[in-house]
Amino acid sequence: MQRHAGVAIGLAATVVTVLLGSSTSGHTAIASRFTYNEHLFPIFERQCGSCHVEGGVAPMSLLTYNEAYPWTQSIREEVLGLRMPPWKAEDGFGDFVNGHVLPAHEMDMILEWSSGGYPQGPRDQTPVATPSTADWALGTPTVELTWSEPFELDAGTSETVRYFVLPTDLGGDRWVTGVDVIPGSQAVVRHVSVYIDTTGQARAADEAGPEAGFAIGGFEGERPIAVWWPGQSAVKLETVGYALPSGADIVARVLYKKTWITEGQAFTDQTRLGLHLTEDRVGTIEHMVLRSPEEPNGRELVFSHTFDRDVTLLGLLPELAIEATELQIEGVLPDGSRQPLLLIREPDPGWPTRYWFDSPRSLPPGSQIEVTATLRPGADRETVPSLFAENAPVRLLLEYTTGAGAAN
Numbered sequence: 001m002q003r004h005a006g007v008a009i010g011l012a013a014t015v016v017t018v019l020l021g022s023s024t025s026g027h028t029a030i031a032s033r034f035t036y037n038e039h040l041f042p043i044f045e046r047q048c049g050s051c052h053v054e055g056g057v058a059p060m061s062l063l064t065y066n067e068a069y070p071w072t073q074s075i076r077e078e079v080l081g082l083r084m085p086p087w088k089a090e091d092g093f094g095d096f097v098n099g100h101v102l103p104a105h106e107m108d109m110i111l112e113w114s115s116g117g118y119p120q121g122p123r124d125q126t127p128v129a130t131p132s133t134a135d136w137a138l139g140t141p142t143v144e145l146t147w148s149e150p151f152e153l154d155a156g157t158s159e160t161v162r163y164f165v166l167p168t169d170l171g172g173d174r175w176v177t178g179v180d181v182i183p184g185s186q187a188v189v190r191h192v193s194v195y196i197d198t199t200g201q202a203r204a205a206d207e208a209g210p211e212a213g214f215a216i217g218g219f220e221g222e223r224p225i226a227v228w229w230p231g232q233s234a235v236k237l238e239t240v241g242y243a244l245p246s247g248a249d250i251v252a253r254v255l256y257k258k259t260w261i262t263e264g265q266a267f268t269d270q271t272r273l274g275l276h277l278t279e280d281r282v283g284t285i286e287h288m289v290l291r292s293p294e295e296p297n298g299r300e301l302v303f304s305h306t307f308d309r310d311v312t313l314l315g316l317l318p319e320l321a322i323e324a325t326e327l328q329i330e331g332v333l334p335d336g337s338r339q340p341l342l343l344i345r346e347p348d349p350g351w352p353t354r355y356w357f358d359s360p361r362s363l364p365p366g367s368q369i370e371v372t373a374t375l376r377p378g379a380d381r382e383t384v385p386s387l388f389a390e391n392a393p394v395r396l397l398l399e400y401t402t403g404a405g406a407a408n
């Protein structure tokens with residue numbers, strides 16, 4: 001993100017407005033049919049407000065006119081460049097329960113408003129943002145877990161990953177049907193992924209140092225059961241879940257990241273996890289990782305996997321450690337027909353997202369999952385930390401159940 005450009009443009013816009021403002025009786029060119037108060041505020045609140053709110057993870061609030069209008073140029077660039085909002089799944093390709101796409105007509109309104117003089121609209125219709133409540137999105141959880149002591153993010157650290165081990169002591173086997181997250185420090189908890197560790201390896205890593213948590217992952221079976229960031233709705237399952245054997249540990253991996261606004265400040269975080277559990281035996285969700293080859297074929301990295309049994313596909317978590325312009329995932333059924341699963345333009349490794357199908361996809365034996373990443377010309381390999389301990393240039397975590405009728 002071009003922060004310096006953003007600031008410069010922000011200031012320039014302020015100056016322009018102040019100049020125009022001094023002659024408002026004259027010729028301020030308002031070419032936008034849409035105003036902030038009437039049309040833009042509801043879009044900003046719904047699509048951007050989980051982060052662009054006072055004290056949020058983004059560098060500025062967009063929830064009042066005075067906070068939003070200095071950023072019009074930058075908003076235009078980010079929205080046109082498909083960098084903001086960070087939810088990436090293309091509408092009408094797969095359909096997912098979590099996250100929100102910026103619909104084309106909302107993008108049009110943002111663009112017209114920002115280039116058309118960004119009018120504020122009727123003053124008597126000044127909107128007020130609904131205060132966010134630190135409430136569990138999925139309702140009261142079965143158990144609540146948090147760090148044994150607050151984590152200190154010191155003033156000099158801009159970005160760091162920390163794993164926290166949260167022991168469970170439930171006296172029996174359980175299935176996890178939902179994971180909720182309430183960030184402790186909203187300004188710096190960029191994303192949280194949650195795991196089940198049955199090996200004790202994470203606990204050993206934690207106990208090796210005096211402070212809460214540890215810095216480098218790498219426990220066996222490091223496969224997230226949830227990935228959260230602000231605005232991602234949590235998913236509650238009915239007939240399937242993740243097996244949580246008696247005594248297993250929950251592990252949370254947190255990316256703490258500051259913006260140019262919060263740079264240089266110290267923060268304390270004690271994020272809370274809410275687990276929804278059931279004792280009833282439900283369909284167990286399995287994980288599988290597909291890896292791309294190291295070397296592209298021309299500008300593409302293509303790879304696939306064929307299932308030899310019935311699977312019901314529930315979710316997809318792609319990761320790219322190479323610059324790509326597009327990532328497409330399709331199911332190829334035994335009769336050769338194709339099912340669109342996920343299409344992402346301008347994938348951004350900074351916002352790892354688990355895409356959870358609205359209705360699970362049943363794939364008969366012999367079906368194939370085909371992944372195509374279109375690389376940017378001259379694309380470089382990047383070191384993008386993986387949420388599931390993989391290092392191929394493109395990797396895909398599949399979540400599924402096996403056997404017919406195992407859908408949620």
Ligand code: HEC
Pocket residue numbers: 001002003004005006007044047048049050051052057058059071074075076078079084085086102229230231258259350
């Ligand atoms: C999930 C959180 C999130 C959502 C939702 C989100 N943003 Fe952002 N946005 C950020 C963060 C964080 C940054 C700072 C850059 C970074 O660190 O990635 C940012 C940066 C920006 C910037 C650049 C600011 C600068 O410093 O130059 C603009 C403009 C922007 N966002 C606009 C939007 C708009 C408009 C929406 C909604 C349509 C939106 N964002 C939705 C998190 C979010």
